[in-house]
Amino acid sequence: MTRHHPDTLTLMEYSAGNLSEPHALCIRLHLDQCPHCRSRVDTLDSLGAVMMESQPQVGVSSDMFDSILSRIDSEPDMTEKYIDAQAKRLSPLQKLLGDNLDDLPWKRQLGDVSVLDISERFPGQNEQVVLQKLAAGGKAPAHTHRGDETTIVLQGAFADQKGVFNQWDFVVLNQEDEHKPVAVGCEDCITLSVLSAPVKLTGTFTRLLNPFIR
Amino acid sequence: MTTLDQKPARAEGRKDPWSQMLEKVGKNQDRQAYHALFEHFGPQIKYYAMANGLASHAEELVQEVFVSIWRRSCLYDWRKAAASTWIFTIARNQRIDMLRKMKRTSAEMPVETEDLWQIPGENDDEPVTSLHRLMSERRVRESLSHLPEEQITVIAKVYMESKSHQMVADELNIPLGTVKSRVRLALNKLKVILQDQNV
Numbered sequence: 109m110t111r112h113h114p115d116t117l118t119l120m121e122y123s124a125g126n127l128s129e130p131h132a133l134c135i136r137l138h139l140d141q142c143p144h145c146r147s148r149v150d151t152l153d154s155l156g157a158v159m160m161e162s163q164p165q166v167g168v169s170s171d172m173f174d175s176i177l178s179r180i181d182s183e184p185d186m187t188e189k190y191i192d193a194q195a196k197r198l199s200p201l202q203k204l205l206g207d208n209l210d211d212l213p214w215k216r217q218l219g220d221v222s223v224l225d226i227s228e229r230f231p232g233q234n235e236q237v238v239l240q241k242l243a244a245g246g247k248a249p250a251h252t253h254r255g256d257e258t259t260i261v262l263q264g265a266f267a268d269q270k271g272v273f274n275q276w277d278f279v280v281l282n283q284e285d286e287h288k289p290v291a292v293g294c295e296d297c298i299t300l301s302v303l304s305a306p307v308k309l310t311g312t313f314t315r316l317l318n319p320f321i322r
Numbered sequence: 323m324t325t326l327d328q329k330p331a332r333a334e335g336r337k338d339p340w341s342q343m344l345e346k347v348g349k350n351q352d353r354q355a356y357h358a359l360f361e362h363f364g365p366q367i368k369y370y371a372m373a374n375g376l377a378s379h380a381e382e383l384v385q386e387v388f389v390s391i392w393r394r395s396c397l398y399d400w401r402k403a404a405a406s407t408w409i410f411t412i413a414r415n416q417r418i419d420m421l422r423k424m425k426r427t428s429a430e431m432p433v434e435t436e437d438l439w440q441i442p443g444e445n446d447d448e449p450v451t452s453l454h455r456l457m458s459e460r461r462v463r464e465s466l467s468h469l470p471e472e473q474i475t476v477i478a479k480v481y482m483e484s485k486s487h488q489m490v491a492d493e494l495n496i497p498l499g500t501v502k503s504r505v506r507l508a509l510n511k512l513k514v515i516l517q518d519q520n521v
Binding site for chain 1: 353357360364365366367368369370372373380381384385388389392393396397403404406407409410411413414415417418425426432433437438439440442444458459461462463466477478480481482484485486487502505506509512513
Protein backbone atom coordinates (compact mmCIF):
# COMPACT_ATOMS: atom_id res chain seq x y z
CA MET A 109 0.00 0.00 0.00
CA THR A 110 1.44 3.32 -1.02
CA ARG A 111 1.68 6.01 1.62
CA HIS A 112 3.06 8.99 -0.24
CA HIS A 113 0.70 10.45 -2.82
CA PRO A 114 0.68 13.24 -5.41
CA ASP A 115 -1.05 16.34 -4.06
CA THR A 116 -4.50 17.23 -5.32
CA LEU A 117 -3.34 20.20 -7.38
CA THR A 118 -0.98 17.95 -9.30
CA LEU A 119 -3.73 15.39 -9.84
CA MET A 120 -5.92 18.18 -11.15
CA GLU A 121 -3.27 19.21 -13.66
CA TYR A 122 -3.04 15.57 -14.66
CA SER A 123 -6.80 15.26 -15.07
CA ALA A 124 -6.86 18.47 -17.12
CA GLY A 125 -4.16 16.98 -19.36
CA ASN A 126 -1.68 19.74 -18.58
CA LEU A 127 1.31 17.78 -17.30
CA SER A 128 4.35 16.97 -19.38
CA GLU A 129 4.62 13.37 -20.60
CA PRO A 130 7.24 12.27 -18.04
CA HIS A 131 5.25 13.80 -15.18
CA ALA A 132 2.08 12.17 -16.46
CA LEU A 133 3.92 8.85 -16.53
CA CYS A 134 4.84 9.16 -12.84
CA ILE A 135 1.22 9.90 -11.97
CA ARG A 136 -0.07 7.07 -14.16
CA LEU A 137 2.25 4.54 -12.54
CA HIS A 138 1.13 5.65 -9.12
CA LEU A 139 -2.56 5.55 -10.08
CA ASP A 140 -2.22 1.98 -11.30
CA GLN A 141 -1.41 0.92 -7.77
CA CYS A 142 -3.34 3.42 -5.68
CA PRO A 143 -7.15 3.15 -5.49
CA HIS A 144 -7.21 6.18 -3.24
CA CYS A 145 -5.73 8.53 -5.85
CA ARG A 146 -7.66 6.83 -8.63
CA SER A 147 -10.85 7.75 -6.94
CA ARG A 148 -9.67 11.36 -6.59
CA VAL A 149 -8.86 11.42 -10.30
CA ASP A 150 -12.32 10.03 -11.10
CA THR A 151 -13.83 12.98 -9.30
CA LEU A 152 -11.47 15.39 -11.05
CA ASP A 153 -12.34 13.89 -14.44
CA SER A 154 -15.99 14.49 -13.58
CA LEU A 155 -15.07 18.06 -12.77
CA GLY A 156 -13.59 18.36 -16.26
CA ALA A 157 -16.80 17.01 -17.77
CA VAL A 158 -18.95 19.42 -15.80
CA MET A 159 -16.68 22.36 -16.71
CA MET A 160 -16.90 21.43 -20.37
CA GLU A 161 -20.67 21.25 -20.17
CA SER A 162 -20.94 24.64 -18.42
CA GLN A 163 -18.95 26.53 -21.06
CA PRO A 164 -20.34 28.16 -24.18
CA GLN A 165 -21.07 25.75 -27.03
CA VAL A 166 -20.09 26.25 -30.62
CA GLY A 167 -22.18 24.91 -33.48
CA VAL A 168 -20.50 22.38 -35.74
CA SER A 169 -20.79 22.21 -39.54
CA SER A 170 -24.03 20.71 -40.73
CA ASP A 171 -22.29 18.01 -42.76
CA MET A 172 -19.90 16.90 -40.06
CA PHE A 173 -22.00 14.06 -38.74
CA ASP A 174 -22.27 12.60 -42.23
CA SER A 175 -18.54 12.70 -42.74
CA ILE A 176 -18.04 10.98 -39.39
CA LEU A 177 -20.48 8.28 -40.47
CA SER A 178 -18.73 7.76 -43.77
CA ARG A 179 -15.46 7.49 -41.94
CA ILE A 180 -16.67 4.81 -39.56
CA ASP A 181 -18.34 3.00 -42.47
CA SER A 182 -15.12 2.92 -44.42
CA GLU A 183 -13.31 1.27 -41.56
CA PRO A 184 -13.56 -2.37 -40.72
CA ASP A 185 -15.30 -3.14 -37.45
CA MET A 186 -12.86 -2.08 -34.78
CA THR A 187 -14.63 -3.69 -31.87
CA GLU A 188 -12.62 -6.87 -31.78
CA LYS A 189 -9.40 -5.04 -32.38
CA TYR A 190 -10.10 -2.85 -29.37
CA ILE A 191 -11.00 -5.67 -27.04
CA ASP A 192 -8.00 -7.59 -28.22
CA ALA A 193 -5.60 -4.68 -27.84
CA GLN A 194 -6.98 -4.07 -24.40
CA ALA A 195 -6.25 -7.61 -23.31
CA LYS A 196 -2.73 -7.58 -24.68
CA ARG A 197 -1.89 -4.18 -23.39
CA LEU A 198 1.54 -3.84 -21.85
CA SER A 199 2.01 -1.59 -18.88
CA PRO A 200 3.65 1.72 -19.81
CA LEU A 201 6.69 0.69 -17.83
CA GLN A 202 7.09 -2.57 -19.78
CA LYS A 203 6.72 -0.66 -23.02
CA LEU A 204 9.36 1.79 -21.99
CA LEU A 205 11.82 -0.42 -20.17
CA GLY A 206 11.06 -4.04 -20.94
CA ASP A 207 10.39 -6.75 -18.42
CA ASN A 208 13.48 -6.71 -16.33
CA LEU A 209 14.79 -3.54 -14.78
CA ASP A 210 18.04 -5.26 -13.83
CA ASP A 211 18.86 -5.91 -17.49
CA LEU A 212 18.99 -2.24 -18.38
CA PRO A 213 22.37 -0.70 -19.33
CA TRP A 214 22.89 0.87 -15.91
CA LYS A 215 25.83 3.20 -15.44
CA ARG A 216 27.52 2.93 -12.11
CA GLN A 217 28.03 6.42 -10.73
CA LEU A 218 29.67 5.95 -7.41
CA GLY A 219 29.51 3.43 -4.63
CA ASP A 220 26.01 2.12 -4.34
CA VAL A 221 24.44 4.32 -6.97
CA SER A 222 23.75 3.56 -10.66
CA VAL A 223 21.84 5.68 -13.12
CA LEU A 224 20.27 5.51 -16.55
CA ASP A 225 19.17 8.63 -18.38
CA ILE A 226 16.05 7.87 -20.45
CA SER A 227 15.24 11.45 -21.46
CA GLU A 228 15.54 10.59 -25.15
CA ARG A 229 12.51 8.33 -24.81
CA PHE A 230 10.46 11.51 -24.43
CA PRO A 231 11.38 13.51 -27.51
CA GLY A 232 10.44 17.17 -27.43
CA GLN A 233 10.25 17.35 -23.64
CA ASN A 234 12.48 19.66 -21.68
CA GLU A 235 12.83 17.66 -18.52
CA GLN A 236 15.50 15.18 -17.73
CA VAL A 237 14.12 11.72 -17.01
CA VAL A 238 16.42 9.47 -15.02
CA LEU A 239 16.25 6.01 -13.51
CA GLN A 240 18.29 5.67 -10.37
CA LYS A 241 19.29 2.53 -8.58
CA LEU A 242 20.53 2.36 -5.03
CA ALA A 243 21.94 -1.07 -4.17
CA ALA A 244 20.17 -2.92 -1.34
CA GLY A 245 21.39 -1.48 1.94
CA GLY A 246 23.34 1.21 0.07
CA LYS A 247 23.56 4.90 0.81
CA ALA A 248 23.54 7.91 -1.49
CA PRO A 249 25.56 11.00 -0.57
CA ALA A 250 23.76 13.98 0.91
CA HIS A 251 22.37 16.34 -1.69
CA THR A 252 19.71 18.91 -2.31
CA HIS A 253 17.71 19.71 -5.47
CA ARG A 254 17.79 22.84 -7.55
CA GLY A 255 14.40 22.59 -9.13
CA ASP A 256 11.45 20.35 -8.48
CA GLU A 257 12.23 16.68 -8.74
CA THR A 258 9.32 14.28 -9.05
CA THR A 259 10.13 10.71 -8.09
CA ILE A 260 8.24 7.45 -8.08
CA VAL A 261 9.62 4.28 -6.53
CA LEU A 262 9.54 1.42 -9.06
CA GLN A 263 11.14 -1.27 -6.96
CA GLY A 264 12.31 -1.74 -3.38
CA ALA A 265 12.24 1.13 -0.91
CA PHE A 266 14.37 3.99 0.33
CA ALA A 267 14.36 5.97 3.52
CA ASP A 268 15.45 9.46 4.46
CA GLN A 269 14.69 11.76 7.38
CA LYS A 270 11.16 12.26 6.03
CA GLY A 271 10.22 8.61 6.14
CA VAL A 272 10.22 5.40 4.20
CA PHE A 273 9.26 5.44 0.53
CA ASN A 274 7.96 2.13 -0.75
CA GLN A 275 7.17 0.82 -4.20
CA TRP A 276 4.79 3.18 -6.10
CA ASP A 277 5.18 5.95 -3.53
CA PHE A 278 5.30 9.39 -5.09
CA VAL A 279 7.40 12.27 -3.84
CA VAL A 280 8.37 15.75 -5.02
CA LEU A 281 11.63 17.20 -3.72
CA ASN A 282 12.97 20.72 -4.15
CA GLN A 283 15.83 22.92 -3.00
CA GLU A 284 14.65 22.83 0.60
CA ASP A 285 14.93 19.08 0.79
CA GLU A 286 18.44 18.10 1.61
CA HIS A 287 18.47 14.37 2.10
CA LYS A 288 20.67 11.31 2.27
CA PRO A 289 18.62 8.38 1.05
CA VAL A 290 19.34 4.82 2.11
CA ALA A 291 17.97 1.74 0.33
CA VAL A 292 16.02 -0.32 2.84
CA GLY A 293 14.88 -3.92 2.56
CA CYS A 294 16.65 -6.68 0.71
CA GLU A 295 16.07 -5.41 -2.83
CA ASP A 296 17.85 -2.74 -4.82
CA CYS A 297 15.81 0.43 -4.79
CA ILE A 298 14.94 1.72 -8.27
CA THR A 299 13.29 5.07 -8.81
CA LEU A 300 12.13 7.07 -11.80
CA SER A 301 12.73 10.80 -11.49
CA VAL A 302 11.74 13.76 -13.60
CA LEU A 303 14.08 16.66 -13.05
CA SER A 304 13.53 20.25 -13.96
CA ALA A 305 17.10 21.28 -13.07
CA PRO A 306 20.33 19.55 -11.99
CA VAL A 307 20.74 18.82 -8.27
CA LYS A 308 23.31 20.45 -6.09
CA LEU A 309 25.55 18.28 -3.95
CA THR A 310 25.97 19.44 -0.39
CA GLY A 311 28.27 16.88 1.20
CA THR A 312 31.84 15.91 0.58
CA PHE A 313 31.04 14.51 -2.84
CA THR A 314 30.45 17.89 -4.40
CA ARG A 315 32.68 17.25 -7.37
CA LEU A 316 31.00 14.05 -8.43
CA LEU A 317 28.28 14.06 -10.97
CA ASN A 318 25.48 12.27 -9.34
CA PRO A 319 22.06 10.74 -9.48
CA PHE A 320 19.94 10.00 -6.42
CA ILE A 321 21.19 13.21 -6.91
CA ARG A 322 21.58 15.16 -10.10
CA MET B 323 -28.88 22.47 -27.75
CA THR B 324 -30.74 19.39 -26.69
CA THR B 325 -33.95 19.79 -24.82
CA LEU B 326 -35.11 17.62 -21.99
CA ASP B 327 -37.83 15.84 -23.90
CA GLN B 328 -35.27 14.43 -26.31
CA LYS B 329 -33.70 12.53 -23.47
CA PRO B 330 -34.79 8.97 -22.92
CA ALA B 331 -36.87 8.17 -19.87
CA ARG B 332 -34.95 7.60 -16.67
CA ALA B 333 -35.97 4.00 -16.59
CA GLU B 334 -32.72 2.72 -15.23
CA GLY B 335 -32.37 4.60 -11.98
CA ARG B 336 -28.90 5.93 -11.57
CA LYS B 337 -27.87 5.56 -15.14
CA ASP B 338 -28.14 9.00 -16.70
CA PRO B 339 -29.66 9.41 -20.18
CA TRP B 340 -26.35 10.02 -21.94
CA SER B 341 -24.83 6.96 -20.39
CA GLN B 342 -27.78 4.91 -21.58
CA MET B 343 -27.29 6.20 -25.11
CA LEU B 344 -23.59 5.55 -25.06
CA GLU B 345 -24.30 2.03 -23.93
CA LYS B 346 -26.65 1.55 -26.89
CA VAL B 347 -23.90 2.68 -29.21
CA GLY B 348 -21.53 0.19 -27.64
CA LYS B 349 -23.93 -2.74 -27.61
CA ASN B 350 -25.95 -2.27 -30.78
CA GLN B 351 -24.05 0.28 -32.85
CA ASP B 352 -27.18 2.38 -32.44
CA ARG B 353 -26.74 5.33 -34.82
CA GLN B 354 -29.66 7.30 -33.50
CA ALA B 355 -28.14 7.28 -30.04
CA TYR B 356 -24.76 8.14 -31.56
CA HIS B 357 -26.31 11.11 -33.33
CA ALA B 358 -27.95 12.32 -30.10
CA LEU B 359 -24.56 12.16 -28.37
CA PHE B 360 -23.03 14.09 -31.25
CA GLU B 361 -25.66 16.82 -31.04
CA HIS B 362 -25.14 17.19 -27.33
CA PHE B 363 -21.37 16.82 -26.95
CA GLY B 364 -20.13 17.99 -30.38
CA PRO B 365 -20.60 21.71 -29.66
CA GLN B 366 -19.01 21.32 -26.21
CA ILE B 367 -15.96 19.65 -27.67
CA LYS B 368 -15.67 22.26 -30.39
CA TYR B 369 -15.57 24.99 -27.76
CA TYR B 370 -13.04 22.95 -25.79
CA ALA B 371 -10.76 22.80 -28.83
CA MET B 372 -11.09 26.52 -29.48
CA ALA B 373 -10.45 27.48 -25.84
CA ASN B 374 -7.32 25.32 -26.03
CA GLY B 375 -5.94 27.33 -28.91
CA LEU B 376 -6.84 24.73 -31.54
CA ALA B 377 -9.30 27.01 -33.36
CA SER B 378 -8.14 25.99 -36.82
CA HIS B 379 -8.37 22.30 -35.88
CA ALA B 380 -11.53 22.49 -33.79
CA GLU B 381 -13.75 20.52 -36.16
CA GLU B 382 -11.00 18.02 -36.79
CA LEU B 383 -10.80 17.42 -33.04
CA VAL B 384 -14.58 16.95 -32.79
CA GLN B 385 -14.36 14.36 -35.58
CA GLU B 386 -11.48 12.51 -34.00
CA VAL B 387 -13.27 12.41 -30.67
CA PHE B 388 -16.43 10.99 -32.22
CA VAL B 389 -14.64 8.40 -34.29
CA SER B 390 -12.85 7.36 -31.11
CA ILE B 391 -16.16 7.23 -29.20
CA TRP B 392 -17.59 4.92 -31.86
CA ARG B 393 -14.60 2.62 -31.90
CA ARG B 394 -14.25 2.19 -28.18
CA SER B 395 -17.90 2.40 -27.12
CA CYS B 396 -17.84 -1.41 -26.78
CA LEU B 397 -15.54 -0.89 -23.81
CA TYR B 398 -17.78 1.64 -22.12
CA ASP B 399 -19.19 0.54 -18.79
CA TRP B 400 -21.67 2.92 -17.20
CA ARG B 401 -20.76 1.60 -13.76
CA LYS B 402 -17.22 2.91 -14.18
CA ALA B 403 -17.95 6.42 -15.40
CA ALA B 404 -20.81 8.63 -16.50
CA ALA B 405 -20.87 9.19 -20.27
CA SER B 406 -19.95 12.86 -19.93
CA THR B 407 -16.87 12.03 -17.85
CA TRP B 408 -15.84 9.28 -20.25
CA ILE B 409 -16.29 11.60 -23.24
CA PHE B 410 -14.37 14.40 -21.52
CA THR B 411 -11.39 12.09 -21.01
CA ILE B 412 -11.50 11.07 -24.68
CA ALA B 413 -11.61 14.72 -25.75
CA ARG B 414 -8.70 15.49 -23.44
CA ASN B 415 -6.66 12.60 -24.81
CA GLN B 416 -7.40 13.46 -28.43
CA ARG B 417 -6.37 17.06 -27.73
CA ILE B 418 -3.09 15.88 -26.19
CA ASP B 419 -2.59 13.46 -29.06
CA MET B 420 -3.19 16.11 -31.69
CA LEU B 421 -0.66 18.44 -30.08
CA ARG B 422 1.88 15.62 -29.78
CA LYS B 423 1.47 14.76 -33.46
CA MET B 424 1.92 18.38 -34.47
CA LYS B 425 5.17 18.57 -32.52
CA ARG B 426 6.38 15.13 -33.45
CA THR B 427 9.61 14.98 -35.32
CA SER B 428 10.63 11.86 -37.14
CA ALA B 429 11.37 10.20 -33.82
CA GLU B 430 8.62 7.80 -32.85
CA MET B 431 7.13 8.17 -29.39
CA PRO B 432 7.57 4.93 -27.50
CA VAL B 433 4.80 5.85 -25.09
CA GLU B 434 1.31 6.51 -26.43
CA THR B 435 -1.00 9.13 -25.03
CA GLU B 436 -3.25 6.44 -23.64
CA ASP B 437 -0.38 4.87 -21.75
CA LEU B 438 -0.12 8.12 -19.85
CA TRP B 439 -3.72 9.29 -19.60
CA GLN B 440 -6.28 6.56 -19.09
CA ILE B 441 -9.91 6.50 -20.06
CA PRO B 442 -11.87 5.53 -16.94
CA GLY B 443 -12.97 1.92 -16.84
CA GLU B 444 -10.45 0.68 -19.40
CA ASN B 445 -7.61 -1.49 -18.29
CA ASP B 446 -9.02 -1.26 -14.86
CA ASP B 447 -9.92 -4.48 -13.15
CA GLU B 448 -10.70 -3.31 -9.68
CA PRO B 449 -14.08 -4.25 -8.28
CA VAL B 450 -16.64 -1.84 -9.56
CA THR B 451 -17.05 1.18 -7.33
CA SER B 452 -20.04 2.35 -9.28
CA LEU B 453 -21.87 4.20 -6.61
CA HIS B 454 -18.89 6.30 -5.72
CA ARG B 455 -18.17 7.12 -9.35
CA LEU B 456 -21.71 7.93 -10.27
CA MET B 457 -22.21 9.98 -7.16
CA SER B 458 -19.06 11.87 -7.85
CA GLU B 459 -20.34 13.41 -11.04
CA ARG B 460 -23.67 14.34 -9.55
CA ARG B 461 -21.97 15.79 -6.50
CA VAL B 462 -19.51 17.78 -8.58
CA ARG B 463 -22.31 19.27 -10.66
CA GLU B 464 -24.28 20.27 -7.58
CA SER B 465 -21.32 21.64 -5.64
CA LEU B 466 -20.03 23.60 -8.59
CA SER B 467 -23.16 25.71 -8.72
CA HIS B 468 -22.38 26.96 -5.20
CA LEU B 469 -18.78 27.97 -5.83
CA PRO B 470 -17.82 31.64 -6.07
CA GLU B 471 -17.14 32.90 -9.57
CA GLU B 472 -13.44 33.55 -8.87
CA GLN B 473 -12.89 29.87 -8.09
CA ILE B 474 -14.76 28.70 -11.15
CA THR B 475 -12.74 31.07 -13.34
CA VAL B 476 -9.49 29.55 -12.16
CA ILE B 477 -10.69 25.97 -12.61
CA ALA B 478 -12.05 26.79 -16.06
CA LYS B 479 -8.65 28.08 -17.17
CA VAL B 480 -6.94 24.94 -15.94
CA TYR B 481 -9.43 22.57 -17.59
CA MET B 482 -10.56 24.44 -20.67
CA GLU B 483 -7.42 26.35 -21.61
CA SER B 484 -4.77 23.90 -20.35
CA LYS B 485 -3.14 26.58 -18.27
CA SER B 486 -0.80 25.77 -15.43
CA HIS B 487 -1.47 27.43 -12.10
CA GLN B 488 1.44 29.77 -12.80
CA MET B 489 0.00 30.80 -16.18
CA VAL B 490 -3.37 31.46 -14.59
CA ALA B 491 -1.68 33.64 -11.96
CA ASP B 492 0.16 35.63 -14.64
CA GLU B 493 -2.95 36.09 -16.71
CA LEU B 494 -5.18 37.22 -13.86
CA ASN B 495 -2.32 39.19 -12.37
CA ILE B 496 -2.68 37.60 -8.94
CA PRO B 497 -0.07 35.73 -6.87
CA LEU B 498 0.45 32.01 -7.51
CA GLY B 499 -0.48 31.34 -3.88
CA THR B 500 -3.88 32.94 -4.45
CA VAL B 501 -4.52 30.73 -7.48
CA LYS B 502 -3.60 27.65 -5.52
CA SER B 503 -5.72 28.59 -2.56
CA ARG B 504 -8.73 29.23 -4.82
CA VAL B 505 -8.28 25.81 -6.37
CA ARG B 506 -7.87 24.18 -2.98
CA LEU B 507 -10.98 25.88 -1.63
CA ALA B 508 -12.96 24.72 -4.63
CA LEU B 509 -11.66 21.16 -4.52
CA ASN B 510 -12.35 21.11 -0.82
CA LYS B 511 -16.00 21.87 -1.47
CA LEU B 512 -16.02 19.25 -4.19
CA LYS B 513 -14.67 16.82 -1.59
CA VAL B 514 -11.63 15.95 -3.65
CA ILE B 515 -9.27 17.28 -1.08
CA LEU B 516 -10.75 16.03 2.18
CA GLN B 517 -9.13 12.69 1.67
CA ASP B 518 -5.75 14.38 1.44
CA GLN B 519 -5.48 14.56 5.19
CA ASN B 520 -3.75 11.70 6.96
CA VAL B 521 -2.44 9.95 3.86
